[in-house]
Amino acid sequence: MAKRFKAVELFLAVGLAATVAACGPATTEGGEGGEGASTESVEGGEGGEGGEGGEGGEGGEGGEGEGASTEDFKWAGTFDNVEILSEFTENVVLPQYQQFSGETAALSAAIDAFVASPSDAALDAVKREWAAARTSWEQTETFAFGPAGALGFDGAMDSWPVNKTDIDAILASDDAVDEAAVAELGDTERGMHAIEYIIFGTEGANKPVADFSDRELAFLQGLGADLATQAAALLASWTDGVDGQAPYSEVFTTAGTDGNNIYPTVFAGSQELLVGIIDSLTEVGEDKLEAAFIDQDVTSLESYFSQQTLENDLTSNLQSAENGYIGSFPGGSSQAAVSISDYVAGIDPAVDSEVKASIADAKAALAAIPLPLEESLVDPEAKDEIEAAVEAILTVKNTIAEKVIPLI
Amino acid sequence: MTATPRRLPKALIYLVMFAIAGITAILLTQLLDGDRANLRNAVSEAPRAGGVTTVNNRSSKAFGLPATGLTPEEMDLHAAGDVAFDAVFVTSPAPINPGLGPEFNNASCGACHIGNGRGLPELGNALLRVSLPIGEGVVVDPHEGVAPVPGIGIQLRDNAVYSETPDAEVELNWVEETVTYGDGTSKTLRKPEFTIKQADAAKPIPANMETSMRVPPVVFGTGLLEVIPNETLEALADPKDANGDGISGRINHVWNPETKATDVGRFGLKANSPNLRHQTAAAYAHDMGISNPLFPEADGSMDIGDQLLKENTFYSQSLGVPARNQLDNPKVQKGEKLFADANCAACHISTLKTGPSEVKALADQTIHAYTDMLIHDMGEGLADGRPDFEADGQEWRTSPLWGVGLAQTVLPYSGYLHDGRARTLEEAILWHGGEAEQSKEQFVAMAPADRAAMLKFLNSL
Numbered sequence: 001m002a003k004r005f006k007a008v009e010l011f012l013a014v015g016l017a018a019t020v021a022a023c024g025p026a027t028t029e030g031g032e033g034g035e036g037a038s039t040e041s042v043e044g045g046e047g048g049e050g051g052e053g054g055e056g057g058e059g060g061e062g063g064e065g066e067g068a069s070t071e072d073f074k075w076a077g078t079f080d081n082v083e084i085l086s087e088f089t090e091n092v093v094l095p096q097y098q099q100f101s102g103e104t105a106a107l108s109a110a111i112d113a114f115v116a117s118p119s120d121a122a123l124d125a126v127k128r129e130w131a132a133a134r135t136s137w138e139q140t141e142t143f144a145f146g147p148a149g150a151l152g153f154d155g156a157m158d159s160w161p162v163n164k165t166d167i168d169a170i171l172a173s174d175d176a177v178d179e180a181a182v183a184e185l186g187d188t189e190r191g192m193h194a195i196e197y198i199i200f201g202t203e204g205a206n207k208p209v210a211d212f213s214d215r216e217l218a219f220l221q222g223l224g225a226d227l228a229t230q231a232a233a234l235l236a237s238w239t240d241g242v243d244g245q246a247p248y249s250e251v252f253t254t255a256g257t258d259g260n261n262i263y264p265t266v267f268a269g270s271q272e273l274l275v276g277i278i279d280s281l282t283e284v285g286e287d288k289l290e291a292a293f294i295d296q297d298v299t300s301l302e303s304y305f306s307q308q309t310l311e312n313d314l315t316s317n318l319q320s321a322e323n324g325y326i327g328s329f330p331g332g333s334s335q336a337a338v339s340i341s342d343y344v345a346g347i348d349p350a351v352d353s354e355v356k357a358s359i360a361d362a363k364a365a366l367a368a369i370p371l372p373l374e375e376s377l378v379d380p381e382a383k384d385e386i387e388a389a390v391e392a393i394l395t396v397k398n399t400i401a402e403k404v405i406p407l408i
Numbered sequence: 409m410t411a412t413p414r415r416l417p418k419a420l421i422y423l424v425m426f427a428i429a430g431i432t433a434i435l436l437t438q439l440l441d442g443d444r445a446n447l448r449n450a451v452s453e454a455p456r457a458g459g460v461t462t463v464n465n466r467s468s469k470a471f472g473l474p475a476t477g478l479t480p481e482e483m484d485l486h487a488a489g490d491v492a493f494d495a496v497f498v499t500s501p502a503p504i505n506p507g508l509g510p511e512f513n514n515a516s517c518g519a520c521h522i523g524n525g526r527g528l529p530e531l532g533n534a535l536l537r538v539s540l541p542i543g544e545g546v547v548v549d550p551h552e553g554v555a556p557v558p559g560i561g562i563q564l565r566d567n568a569v570y571s572e573t574p575d576a577e578v579e580l581n582w583v584e585e586t587v588t589y590g591d592g593t594s595k596t597l598r599k600p601e602f603t604i605k606q607a608d609a610a611k612p613i614p615a616n617m618e619t620s621m622r623v624p625p626v627v628f629g630t631g632l633l634e635v636i637p638n639e640t641l642e643a644l645a646d647p648k649d650a651n652g653d654g655i656s657g658r659i660n661h662v663w664n665p666e667t668k669a670t671d672v673g674r675f676g677l678k679a680n681s682p683n684l685r686h687q688t689a690a691a692y693a694h695d696m697g698i699s700n701p702l703f704p705e706a707d708g709s710m711d712i713g714d715q716l717l718k719e720n721t722f723y724s725q726s727l728g729v730p731a732r733n734q735l736d737n738p739k740v741q742k743g744e745k746l747f748a749d750a751n752c753a754a755c756h757i758s759t760l761k762t763g764p765s766e767v768k769a770l771a772d773q774t775i776h777a778y779t780d781m782l783i784h785d786m787g788e789g790l791a792d793g794r795p796d797f798e799a800d801g802q803e804w805r806t807s808p809l810w811g812v813g814l815a816q817t818v819l820p821y822s823g824y825l826h827d828g829r830a831r832t833l834e835e836a837i838l839w840h841g842g843e844a845e846q847s848k849e850q851f852v853a854m855a856p857a858d859r860a861a862m863l864k865f866l867n868s869l
Contacts, residue, residue, distance in 0.1 A: 145468040149819075151821065166569055169571050186567065187519075245820075251820070261867050263817065268817070271466055272467040
């Protein structure tokens with residue numbers, strides 16, 4: 001989903017950035033701010049660089065007051081356990097993409113069955129499979145780095161907003177809409193949200209079977225098949241590599257080895273994972289929930305057509321952050337032998353417990369918002385629950401940013 | 409569980425710092441005197457590539473963090489700009505982000521500048537600039553710097569909203585050739601070739617049309633480059649190679665539509681844009697078909713207003729520059745010296761100083777961008793044969809190298825150089841010619857371990 005609002009994420013980033021100043025990672029940068037000092041001397045001690053820690057803090061005070069005190073974010077720069085990265089890849093990334101690929105294939109098959117014999121039951125099956133694929137996809141948020149963005153899979157499968165004008169034009173035309181034709185369409189004319197638009201309709205998510213035109217049915221088949229192909233290709237980019245490139249699982253799990261130019265240090269790999277966790281939390285807490293709540297705009301909710309933004313998208317993004325932290329994949333019941341959580345617990349068990357407790361609180365707070373969010377978002381009765389959920393998710397993020405990152 | 413890094417005694421650190429400071433001070437003084445030749449051995453020790461704006465992140469998000477040192481008001485503007493940069497435009501009418509096209513290359517800034525970095529060397533991310541050769545009845549449009557193609561303009565939009573027709577159909581193919589090193593090993597290079605087919609009856613494709621493929625350059629750090637004083641660039645320029653070092657950087661003088669006057673060109677791969685506001689507005693108009701205050705529709709209307717343009721421009725200006733890493737790695741240190749010894753640093757100048765700026769974090773910063781912002785003859789191998797304002801068909805602006813080591817972290821599978829033809833930094837070096845021919849030949853003659861060290865240095869940036 002394209003982001004519409006990222007203020008607090010930026011906010012956090014400023015904090016992360018601000019810490020460079022005072023304390024860059026000793027392992028990668030040598031001498032603890034010595035470089036900064038040398039430059040400063042050149043400039044006649046104007047103080048521009050010496051004072052950057054304070055300036056970063058200044059940035060942190062801005063925004064909307066809900067950000068963490070950003071000057072506390074400090075990477076230790078000492079993380080050296082590559083096994084955590086490989087265990088995460090084996091036990092979270094690959095099984096999650098595997099599951100997603102399987103679910104998109106099931107969705108495509110359910111669409112085919114619905115098209116062959118339209119019925120309420122067949123449409124319900126399509127909706128169920130769509131929601132399952134959607135849930136899996138949003139659980140990949142923590143590892144959205146690598147091929148998902150670079151090779152265009154994210155855009156092809158999850159572009160937002162939907163280009164309703166173009167889709168309506170496609171449906172009104174006689175043009176081919178099979179898988180090959182869909183593969184040539186623009187990102188905003190295909191993917192999960194295009195499927196959502198057609199199967200749920202624009203009002204109330206209860207489009208009757210009788211309302212589906214032959215063109216819609218044909219287009220749905222093309223969209224479903226294209227989605228499944230994209231999902232399989234994304235999985236393959238991690239497991240086998242594409243166009244002669246190394247599998248991305250190999251790239252990530254060989255962080256710190258000579259010749260790995262993408263992650264030349266294990267620490268860089270750990271930054272990728274931690275920033276991924278934090279981004280997932282930002283996505284659910286601020287981008288998707290808080291921004292829409294502040295605007296009181298239900299149409300800006302990601303899965304507005306299906307009215308399932310809370311149970312599919314938000315819940316899964318939070319789950320994705322937890323999966324990244326504890327190295328587990330509940331859907332496939334696999335568990336990393338060693339995780340970021342274990343690493344943190346090995347240094348400071350209290351911090352690890354605090355993170356885990358904050359995640360549990362956030363999950364409970366999110367689950368307490370009445371469904372569907374597409375109604376409760378603008379219901380004064382639900383205001384307290386929504387605010388509490390935003391707060392709880394921010395607490396997870398701030399705990400990780402302030403207490404975990406300094407151990408990494 | 410965690411390894412504690414070995415540390416030098418503090419006294420020694422301070423001594424080294426003092427020495428570095430002294431050397432840097434001397435070099436900086438020479439830079440400000442405009443003496444390019446004396447900079448060739450400049451070795452930058454500072455990891456804080458973007459001065460106070462530097463950010464400490466070597467992940468795929470490294471190009472997307474706001475600069476440190478922004479005020480709360482600036483952070484708000486940056487945040488709004490971040491939304492604008494990622495906003496995906498759709499066909500009108502639409503409740504959210506209408507106005508796409510009708511012809512376009514892509515639908516959002518972020519779809520091409522992936523993670524605020526490069527795009528892939530594929531159509532959709534990459535695009536073709538086009539023009540006509542100057543000749544009888546064909547003259548340069550003084551505002552565009554080239555002679556536009558009738559009916560098409562200066563850029564081929566190979567995409568269109570569903571009910572419209574693209575400017576043309578473009579097919580991209582790669583042609584390979586082989587280069588041999590001094591030690592006998594060889595390397596296969598590739599360059600792009602295009603088949604352009606007419607798609608619209610109203611837009612014939614001239615047989616003599618000039619084309620130039622471009623991949624999107626990185627976005628971060630541009631706010632700092634924007635406030636390097638003109639005087640610095642003029643001092644660095646040596647158009648007639650008066651100092652006889654074989655390198656003759658020039659300023660590209662371009663049209664500024666807002667001041668309605670000629671200005672120093674800074675942005676774009678041939679430095680054909682005077683500032684980031686213009687660069688941003690031109691990208692909206694040409695890449696996405698989004699009309700705006702600098703590029704309105706014929707009837708004066710526009711898809712986005714000045715506030716959005718301002719926010720998006722500020723977003724680019726206020727992104728942080730990633731800190732260098734692996735500075736204590738001996739190979740990196742050796743590579744940096746080799747980079748200077750091969751005279752690469754004559755154009756990829758390590759250290760510049762910014763001038764005044766309304767944004768405090770951008771003002772008076774010592775930065776390590778590894779560029780002189782000037783256009784140079786890069787030889788026939790890289791030539792696009794498409795002059796742009798004062799840049800000829802063999803000239804390109806020295807690309808900043810800061811963050812170049814993160815290019816494939818931010819965007820795996822991406823390429824280097826203006827059209828992304830180089831799949832690795834090694835290939836990018838091998839394509840250098842013209843004023844960089846001698847430096848390239850030195851690299852080719854190096855022992856394999858030295859070549860590896862130089863690449864390791866580039867990857868530390």
